[in-house]
Amino acid sequence: MPQGQPLVVPDDGLTTRQRRNQPLFAVHTGDGKGKSTAAFGLALRGWNQGWRIGVFQFVKSAKWRIGEQTVLERLGKLHEETGEGGPVEWHKMGSGWSWIRRKDGTEDHAAAAVEGWAEIKRRLTDQTHDLLILDEFTYPIAWGWVDAEEVVAALRERPGRQHVVITGRRADPRLLEAADLVTEMTKVKHPMDAGRKGQRGIEW
Amino acid sequence: MPQGQPLVVPDDGLTTRQRRNQPLFAVHTGDGKGKSTAAFGLALRGWNQGWRIGVFQFVKSAKWRIGEQTVLERLGKLHEETGEGGPVEWHKMGSGWSWIRRKDGTEDHAAAAVEGWAEIKRRLTDQTHDLLILDEFTYPIAWGWVDAEEVVAALRERPGRQHVVITGRRADPRLLEAADLVTEMTKVKHPMDAGRKGQRGIEW
Structure with missing residues (x-):
């Protein structure tokens, strides 16, 4: 249903429309499947609204390319060709973030995660995207590479109307509190x- | 990761490859968000593999059209135009199933649900799709319109390699057992x- 009835109407001085248009910060966590898949499904909806989609995958493997990347990048190309939907950018930590020219071959994942987050902060300030998916971003936070307080502060202070989805297990309680x-x-x-292994089309 | 290590290797006489290629029956249930969105995310992956995607929405509203439908149908059109990905069919109960010519204006949802399931059974027999998403199909089962035993039997006996995802709250225990x-x-x-209401791009 497009519009449900909220259980309570908060005394926050906002109109229903203002409240509805607040940017959303969502967290998909837990040990089950579907955290990232549901986030990429949201990207489909956003693309359809003409949103500028930015996906940032904090995964370690450089080789890894999932079907969603191919399809969402194809939709981004369709946008360039026909004006349908919105533009799509997909960045992965594993192969070295694409905006970093120097590839020194070292695999300092902590440094790469910090650099990824720094770029995302710049983009939040610049309002580069309408929907940012920070896929598996819970892990660099859980490992202490990126400071949860800093993430929460940057998200609280983000200007405009930028929706953010963070996925991954072991989400920091401060993220859950802020979401x-x-x-x-x-x-x-x-x-x-x-005893079954993953299969093409289902797992990737 | 593409291939995890299974916890146990079953004594079922199958090779790893045979076991991996078994068709999957998945259920997304619970009161949270993401059940359908994750299923449509799977459809993205499947489309990218060239799978024939069939979505069957057991929702009551005729007017309802979500962004995923627009985008997945657009991907189906792209397949027709360029051969990329696979074909996509999207059917909704609410507006009357598209394969039923007669629209008598009555809104007998129980009859419509039974007809929807009958068509899905025919398609399973014919192996029409590689991935079938039966969205919110738990409800006609929970309401007794469609028999859970019959669904489980049809899924167990489905030929070939057809993946099936059923979404919705209140999933029948027999579905969970069979999944x-x-x-x-x-x-x-x-x-x-x-106190926020749903918003465009997030809820639909």
Whole structure:
């Protein structure tokens, strides 16, 4: 349903429209599947609204390319060709962030994560995207590479109307506290428990 | 990661490859967000593999059209134009299933749900799709319109390599028992609790 009835109407001095148009900060966490997939599904919706989509994957593997990247980048190309939807940028930490020219071959993941977050902060200030997906960004925070307080402060202070989704297990409680929407994906049953390995089209 | 290590290797006489290529039956349930969105995200991956995607939405509203439908149908058109990805069919119960010519204006949702399931059974037999998303199909089952045993039997007996995802709250225990993968999306925090209504691009 497009418009549900809110349970409470807050005394925050905002009109319903103002409140509705507040930018959203969502966290998808838990041990189950669907955290990233649901975020990329949101990117589909946003693209359809003409939003400028930015995906930042804090994954370690350089080789890793999932189907969603191919399809969302294809949609971004479609936008360039026909004006449909919005532009799409997809950046991955694993292969070295694309905006960093120097590739020194070292694999300092902590430094790469810090640099990724610094770029995202710049983009938040510049309002580069309408929807930012910080995929698996919970891990550099959990490992202490990126400071949770700093992330929360930057998100609280972000200007304009930028939606942000952070995915990953072990989300810091301060992220959950700051988020407007938190969904926990819980694994009830998984085929790998029954000895199956991942398969093309399902896992990637 | 593309290939995880399974916790146990079952004594089922199958090779790893055979086991990996078994068709998947997944259920996304729970009260949280992301059940359908994650399913449509899977459709992105499947499209990218060239799979024939079939979405069947068991929702009541006729007017309802979500961004994912527009985008996935656009991807289906792209397949027709360029051969990229796979074909996409999207059917909704609310406006009357598109394969039923007669529109008598009555809104017998139980009959419509039964007809939807009958068509899906035909398509499973014919192996029409590689991925079938039965969105909110848990409800006609929960309401007794469609028999859970019959659904489970049809899914167990489906030929070939057809992946099936069922979404919705209140999933019947027999579905969960039969499923290879069950994810429960749990609402931890939702902006409607804070008096916000749904917004374009996020909720639809």
